[in-house]
Amino acid sequence: MESVSRRTLLVGSGAFAAAGLLGACDTAADSGGGGAKSGARTLTWWDHSPNLKPINLKTFTEFEKRPDGAKVQYTLQQTSKMGQALQLAKQSHQLPDITTAAGLDGLPLSSLVEGGWFQPLQLESEALARLKPNLYDGFHRIDGKLYTFPLFHTRTHSTALWFNTELAEKAGLDPAAPPRTFDDFRAAARKMQDASGGGNGWICNLGMTPRLGAQVDDLAESCGFLGAGGQLFRTGEFAYHDPAFLTAIEFLQSMAKDKLMAPGSNTMDDKEARARFATGRIGYYLDGPWCAGVINETLKAFSPKLGGTGLLTPDAGTKPAVYVPPTNGMYHITATAKDAALASKLLSMATTEEYYVGIAKGMARPPLDLKAIDKAGVLPAYKAVVDSFQTEAFLAPSRLLKNPAVSAVQAKSKPITPGLGEIVQGVFSGDVTDLKAELIKLSDAANKQQDANIAAATKAGAKVSRDDFVFPDWTPHVDYGPEKYK
Structure with missing residues (x-):
């Protein structure tokens, strides 16, 4: 059609x-x-x-x-x-x-x-x-x-950490104290894999590039990226090549290099990955809050074994954070x-x-x-994951609330190809060999498109400028509430 x-x-x-x-x-x-x-x-x-x-x-x-x-x-x-x-x-x-x-x-x-x-x-x-x-x-x-x-x-995001509590206990881990840092996660995934009897420590839906891109964005923010969607709040610039994105992607890639990622993850969507996770031989899966509902509805036998917690961070000294509109x-x-x-x-x-x-x-x-x-x-x-959202998801600055005319710019936006999800997928497949160079290209393309869209909207009569995308008073780990626009 x-x-x-x-x-x-x-x-x-x-x-x-x-x-x-x-x-x-x-x-x-x-x-x-x-x-x-x-x-x-x-x-x-x-x-x-x-x-x-x-x-x-x-x-x-x-x-x-x-x-x-x-x-x-x-x-x-x-x-x-x-x-x-x-x-x-x-x-x-x-x-x-x-x-x-x-x-x-x-x-x-x-x-x-x-x-x-x-x-x-x-x-x-x-x-x-x-x-x-x-x-x-x-x-x-x-x-x-x-x-x-x-x-x-x-307050929600798509990168909560879901895990198999039964397998965690078998591996000598405490289900009540799931890993919260990248290193702890890798170590726990190794123990889960060793105890699984031929399973794997982690499974991912790499074949679902929009979701993959959103999850990498969440992880980058948790690694300290000072913005959301690849765009820095204080300058309005797109910066997918920021070190936080490199750290997040290299962390995911390390799971494959360490042979902890389930075979077939490269082409799986969330439905396939979630079903494999629920077989009981996979340790961990990153997904949104809906993971609990889908498992309870369609994979109910696994429901009693399901554990959940919030966003991973690169180290114990970093406070998890995502910024949501x-x-x-x-x-x-x-x-x-x-x-x-x-x-x-x-x-x-x-x-x-x-x-x-x-x-x-x-x-x-x-x-x-x-x-x-x-x-x-x-x-x-599910309750544990939703509770975690309350301390790690913060209200982001909104260009639309700052100036409703920004909608004229948003209406002209089009997906950039390859996007973040496709680039990360390419890293795993081997098609992308210079990650930073690809991320720089994505940043440049996003900035050029935004400038062109602002110019086109202005020409059509919209009163909008790049200043509408800049929030110099933004502070990490704090809600940017309605009072900021008065």
Whole structure:
């Protein structure tokens, strides 16, 4: 099928149905996808997160029973196909009433609003009161109007350390005291491998380059990189060749050189790597908080053996840290939805304690209200990982909060190839022989693209400059909160 770019919509009202992208459709009353009863008010809802399906179906059932409610026709899309399905649906005037924005090329909310995708929410006053401290201009509000809201807590990352507690005990390690430094990790992985009976100390999803790039970025920040996404906060310059990135990549590479990495890691995605990890013969795996939820759902026999902790650091004297932006919104009401008030009533139910407990039960990204975790009966490993996030994830400076016009620059950004993930993958395959030189090329390309995008946005009328990307007052290990922009 022809791919869809961020600027091009596929044409043809018949293309949407023919594409077969509707996915598996469920309703609250009939999870087999029977559809709404004739004559009943119905809302259509598209999603890409299977972790949220149980709480969403429960919420839909409750909403249908309300006098002011309606039936909900629910479609769970494949994440990789969601963007194209939305593009085709928009072109053929078949958008759902409520949807996520997954796959829309990472466009900022302002661009999606300007492009006619979404309309403002009309949330109930109680819901707005609960959300107020976590709503940000540019991320959730455009021109004072609310278009979406966060479901998940800001403090999270994709590089928690998950491990096999049973194998750790067999290796003479204390599962209650997992390794926290690179050297301790290598030593523990060696002991795990020796005790595994033919297994390996560590497994990695090197074949999933976007995730690999994000994990290397997390590790670089934990190694002392003074920025995020390869961009230094205090200067606005991209610096992928910073020593922190070299340290992080060389650490991962050392696991392969020491023959502690599982064979096949070079081509594995997260699904394959996680399944191999859960066989019980692998010591460690780096992954996000969703690792616990996926294992508990699809690899349940391994759940009692799962251990978890936070981010590794290069040495005991380095405090772990990653820097994260405000959490984007999850759900939106499309511009073509005929009853935004009704859809808003349903979305208001996604701000309650019951809903947050439902999120926590899925053990993916932590819910906005962390107190819900204690009521959700989660695995101890998940609780340990989420607890670690609270001391090692910090709110990063945001160019968008400093100047909303930065969205015009963001809208012009395109992936640079090879990116960080591809470069690291090349290090492991042997295709990249001069790591620093490749990282310098990536830094140069990113800086040139940013300068070009600023110039293009300025020419088009946006009031934006490189100064909007510079935060000279930023301090490591401290939240850069909303008060900084006043």
